[in-house]
Amino acid sequence: MECISIHTGQTGIQWGLSCWDLFSAEHCLSPEGKIRLSDHIFSTSSLRDFSPFYRETEDGLFKPRALFLDCDDNVLEDPMYGSKLRRVDSPQKVLGTSNCASIFGQGLGHNGDAVLDKSLEAVRRLMEECESPQGLIWYHSLGGGTGSGFTTLLARGIAREYPELKMHEFSLLPGAELTCATTDVYNSLLGLHNSLDMMGCSYLFDSDVLYKTCFNKLHVNNPNHSVLNTILARVVADVTATLRFPSIVNATMEDIEFNLLPIQRMPFPVVCLQPLLHRNAECHDEHFKDLVMSCFERGNQVLNCSPKEDKIIRSCLVLRGFIDMEEVRDGLNALKTDKEFKFVTSFSKTHTTCLLNSKLVDFADNIVSVPRIQVCSLTNSVSISGIFKELTRKFDMMFQQKAFLHWYYSEGMEEDDFNNARDEMETLLVKYQNLEK
Numbered sequence: 001m002e003c004i005s006i007h008t009g010q011t012g013i014q015w016g017l018s019c020w021d022l023f024s025a026e027h028c029l030s031p032e033g034k035i036r037l038s039d040h041i042f043s044t045s046s047l048r049d050f051s052p053f054y055r056e057t058e059d060g061l062f063k064p065r066a067l068f069l070d071c072d073d074n075v076l077e078d079p080m081y082g083s084k085l086r087r088v089d090s091p092q093k094v095l096g097t098s099n100c101a102s103i104f105g106q107g108l109g110h111n112g113d114a115v116l117d118k119s120l121e122a123v124r125r126l127m128e129e130c131e132s133p134q135g136l137i138w139y140h141s142l143g144g145g146t147g148s149g150f151t152t153l154l155a156r157g158i159a160r161e162y163p164e165l166k167m168h169e170f171s172l173l174p175g176a177e178l179t180c181a182t183t184d185v186y187n188s189l190l191g192l193h194n195s196l197d198m199m200g201c202s203y204l205f206d207s208d209v210l211y212k213t214c215f216n217k218l219h220v221n222n223p224n225h226s227v228l229n230t231i232l233a234r235v236v237a238d239v240t241a242t243l244r245f246p247s248i249v250n251a252t253m254e255d256i257e258f259n260l261l262p263i264q265r266m267p268f269p270v271v272c273l274q275p276l277l278h279r280n281a282e283c284h285d286e287h288f289k290d291l292v293m294s295c296f297e298r299g300n301q302v303l304n305c306s307p308k309e310d311k312i313i314r315s316c317l318v319l320r321g322f323i324d325m326e327e328v329r330d331g332l333n334a335l336k337t338d339k340e341f342k343f344v345t346s347f348s349k350t351h352t353t354c355l356l357n358s359k360l361v362d363f364a365d366n367i368v369s370v371p372r373i374q375v376c377s378l379t380n381s382v383s384i385s386g387i388f389k390e391l392t393r394k395f396d397m398m399f400q401q402k403a404f405l406h407w408y409y410s411e412g413m414e415e416d417d418f419n420n421a422r423d424e425m426e427t428l429l430v431k432y433q434n435l436e437k
């Protein structure tokens with residue numbers, strides 16, 4: 001069951017390139033796609049593990065089932081990401097000539113249109129190489145015009161042609177620390193409207209929270225995009241591990257939706273990865289029980305929320321590395337008996353767990369330590385509604401002033417597009433409110 005990854009806009013491409021560095025290391029592949037036999041003998045992965053995320057070429061190389069799409073080609077100018085993107089096969093990348101100036105309307109409108117046909121063609125080519133495609137996994141920023149607007153345009157086009165495909169996404173919410181456009185707020189809300197319409201599962205990340213994680217936990221004083229992307233790659237590698245390696249739980253995109261997201265149009269689990277330490281930090285061999293409990297603490301999340309403080313709809317833990325079963329039993333018992341967890345009991349009373357005996361590895365440019373065991377929690381919790389409330393508040397402030405709307409209207413968008421996105425967000429907030437009662 002193959003998954004095709006689609007990386008849109010500068011963030012989507014750069015973050016994606018970091019992810020593929022790590023995926024390749026975990027699957028014992030060289031950057032060119034050759035199997036590293038020496039690594040492979042000692043790893044727990046087998047050749048059959050490649051097929052969901054890699055296609056085999058006629059000359060025996062394993063290449064990512066991935067597309068790198070942008071309305072401009074600025075990423076080529078970046079010394080590190082530019083050289084990595086040049087190595088990607090031409091049919092797997094489509095780069096236009098003008099960026100969307102952080103306007104959703106430009107990605108949805110003429111700039112997006114300019115690269116739409118070639119992008120759809122590239123999707124068709126990758127689909128033809130799949131035996132049993134299950135879906136698409138998107139990577140993008142919600143703040144950028146391409147990441148929000150073009151993602152929406154292309155997702156609609158693909159859904160028309162392949163309505164049976166599942167769609168999941170990794171989306172970066174804008175932050176103030178590393179450049180931020182005033183139109184970010186509109187783009188994010190309009191982009192989230194697309195998430196509600198199209199995505200079966202949407203993992204959100206907050207740039208500012210990641211930035212603070214760098215300062216406070218990794219002690220990196222001046223984190224650039226490359227640093228943030230290696231952290232994001234570590235998290236994504238764990239979230240996708242059940243799709244990439246043999247797993248009993250969450251082995252398909254459909255399983256993930258079934259296990260984690262029982263309510264329609266509420267596709268937002270909160271992700272947390274533990275431990276997350278700088279690679280040069282003194283590494284304590286942490287006990288599984290402590291790692292699991294720390295997954296629910298506010299300061300360890302990738303979003304500014306705390307899944308434990310509000311009701312949990314469903315929750316799932318992905319455990320990786322070499323895990324002692326005694327340790328696991330101990331940890332899961334502590335979790336089960338912790339009275340602080342509040343569940344929406346019509347959906348769940350406890351956490352689901354999947355164990356993956358896949359080896360944790362180092363990769364190029366990585367700044368995070370590689371521990372013996374790693375825990376990633378995926379929690380569908382009411383606590384994420386605080387993020388949407390804050391975004392809506394900022395949106396309302398700008399929209400009431402009609403600030404910057406002419407940049408969107410000149411691309412053919414209308415007031416109703418904004419009203420509809422805002423109404424959908426209100427419906428979502430009410431649904432969360434009702435669950436908390």
Ligand SMILES: Nc1nc2c(ncn2[C@@H]2O[C@H](COP(=O)(O)OP(=O)(O)OP(=O)(O)O)[C@@H](O)[C@H]2O)c(=O)[nH]1
Nearest residue numbers: 009010011014099100101102144145146147178225
């Ligand atoms: N984490 C991370 N953030 C990035 C990266 N590149 C840009 N950003 C941030 O993403 C936001 C803008 O999104 P981009 O991805 O640059 O925009 P885009 O989707 O290409 O859209 P346009 O530039 O409007 O065409 C800004 O807040 C940037 O600081 C990256 O590689 N990693």
